[in-house]
Amino acid sequence: xxxxxxxxxxxxxxxxxxxxxxxxxxxxxxxxxxxxxxxxxxxxxxxxxxxxxxxxxxxxxxxxxxxxxxxxxxxxxxxxxxxxxxxxxxxxxxxxxxxxxxxx
Numbered sequence: 001x002x003x004x005x006x007x008x009x010x011x012x013x014x015x016x017x018x019x020x021x022x023x024x025x026x027x028x029x030x031x032x033x034x035x036x037x038x039x040x041x042x043x044x045x046x047x048x049x050x051x052x053x054x055x056x057x058x059x060x061x062x063x064x065x066x067x068x069x070x071x072x073x074x075x076x077x078x079x080x081x082x083x084x085x086x087x088x089x090x091x092x093x094x095x096x097x098x099x100x101x102x103x104x
Contacts, residue, residue, distance in 0.1 A: 005063040014101035024049035055088035
């Protein structure tokens with residue numbers, strides 16, 4: 001998969017896990033050499049979060065929605081979660097596509 005941000009394109013792969021406090025979906029991106037690239041989800045400890053729904057960290061990764069949509073990983077639900085001064089879009093992820101990702 002490729003992600004374009006800050007004027008550059010990077011080859012990345014997904015690593016799927018769960019947040020420790022609520023077991024909800026966590027998605028990280030790593031570069032081909034194994035270097036961490038970004039965590040594209042944010043844990044709001046919200047009742048909507050689970051193994052299929054997650055909030056995208058558009059505050060730190062403004063390109064995250066574009067990445068998820070272009071790669072067919074999920075769809076925006078129309079719901080936003082808030083933390084501090086930031087709002088985060090809730091996405092429903094394709095469990096089949098995530099099943100092929102690396103697990104942590």
